[in-house]
Amino acid sequence: xxxxxxxxxxxxxxxxxLGDDALxxxxxxxxxAGHAPVLxxxxxLANIALDLLGQARVLLSxxxxxxxxxxxxxxRAFRNLQLVEQPNGDFAHTIARQLYxxxxxxxxxxxxxxxxxxxAPLAGKVVKEVAYHSDxxxxxxxxxxxxxxxxxxxxxxxxxxxxxxxxxxxxxxxxLGVDWPALETAWLERITRVLHRATLTVPDGPRTGAWTAxxxxxxxxTEPFGRMLAEMQHLHxxxxxxxx
Amino acid sequence: xxxxxxxxxxxxxxxxxGLSHTHAGSLHAPDAELALRNARDLYTxxxxxxxxxxxxxxxxxxxxxxxxxxxxxxxxxxPYRHPTFYEIPEGVRxx
Numbered sequence: 001x002x003x004x005x006x007x008x009x010x011x012x013x014x015x016x017x018l019g020d021d022a023l024x025x026x027x028x029x030x031x032x033a034g035h036a037p038v039l040x041x042x043x044x045l046a047n048i049a050l051d052l053l054g055q056a057r058v059l060l061s062x063x064x065x066x067x068x069x070x071x072x073x074x075x076r077a078f079r080n081l082q083l084v085e086q087p088n089g090d091f092a093h094t095i096a097r098q099l100y101x102x103x104x105x106x107x108x109x110x111x112x113x114x115x116x117x118x119x120a121p122l123a124g125k126v127v128k129e130v131a132y133h134s135d136x137x138x139x140x141x142x143x144x145x146x147x148x149x150x151x152x153x154x155x156x157x158x159x160x161x162x163x164x165x166x167x168x169x170x171x172x173x174x175x176l177g178v179d180w181p182a183l184e185t186a187w188l189e190r191i192t193r194v195l196h197r198a199t200l201t202v203p204d205g206p207r208t209g210a211w212t213a214x215x216x217x218x219x220x221x222t223e224p225f226g227r228m229l230a231e232m233q234h235l236h237x238x239x240x241x242x243x244x
Numbered sequence: 245x246x247x248x249x250x251x252x253x254x255x256x257x258x259x260x261x262g263l264s265h266t267h268a269g270s271l272h273a274p275d276a277e278l279a280l281r282n283a284r285d286l287y288t289x290x291x292x293x294x295x296x297x298x299x300x301x302x303x304x305x306x307x308x309x310x311x312x313x314x315x316x317x318x319x320x321x322x323p324y325r326h327p328t329f330y331e332i333p334e335g336v337r338x339x
Binding site: 038039040041043044047132135136139143 | 250271272273274275277278281282284285286289
């Protein structure tokens with residue numbers, strides 16, 4: 001496929017946006033290693049993290065050198081959604097973040113895979129991985145929401161807390177050729193269905209406008225992201241060019 | 245890690261079509277649906293399987309080590325029960 005320089009720039013920006021989402025969430029999920037509630041769940045989260053890391057490597061390689069992009073960029077140069085950089089919180093927060101993001105990723109990549117754009121081949125593979133991620137999040141949302149009182153309270157608190165980060169997902173990313181309003185409608189329908197099944201209330205707070213997230217794609221990030229980056233990058237920065 | 249009172253499940257993996265499910269190990273999970281997913285993550289992450297069974301460990305009835313002799317000993321001296329007296333045709337791999 002031949003592209004004009006403008007299209008190339010848009011494609012690089014899109015690869016960076018999607019790649020940063022995958023990279024940052026992968027790192028967050030990796031933080032559960034050694035801390036997950038049970039061993040089985042730790043392996044499940046690590047598997048999801050590794051799927052995302054694989055996606056990030058492909059996408060960032062489309063935008064430049066994957067290592068340089070991951071380890072040597074400053075905070076303001078990252079294009080990920082603010083949702084994925086949010087701290088793990090308790091297990092319910094992690095599951096709510098997974099539910100919101102994997103549902104979005106599944107719908108987005110299903111559409112990309114069906115198109116004939118440059119991301120279609122990768123998206124075909126991603127759809128299968130993310131179908132499992134979203135199933136994992138839904139299964140846990142149902143059990144936490146429709147389980148014990150503690151689980152229900154915590155899961156409701158988590159879906160409420162992260163709600164304001166969900167509008168940002170549907171700001172158009174140039175170069176992807178996606179019907180964003182339709183994507184958002186489908187996302188809302190699916191999330192509403194899952195939350196209802198889990199006996200949870202769909203949050204009624206705002207998803208766009210004041211007091212909501214909205215500038216991750218422009219390089220503005222929330223406070224915890226800087227600390228996460230410091231941890232993620234310090235080894236590479238301390239030993240430039242080291243191999244093992 | 246904290247203790248959970250989740251039940252134990254036995255995991256059986258079928259590695260390819262045409263083979264039977266083989267016991268792979270066990271895991272903890274709150275219910276069958278999650279046991280299946282945990283089994284997927286723990287026992288098939290390197291492409292080991294095409295099908296999974298999970299069975300509550302409590303549903304397994306095991307032979308007792310004390311009964312080893314009456315159960316298994318008599319089989320040892322009956323070589324005519326073993327298929328060792330004819331050659332396996334070429335191309336039959338899973339007999």
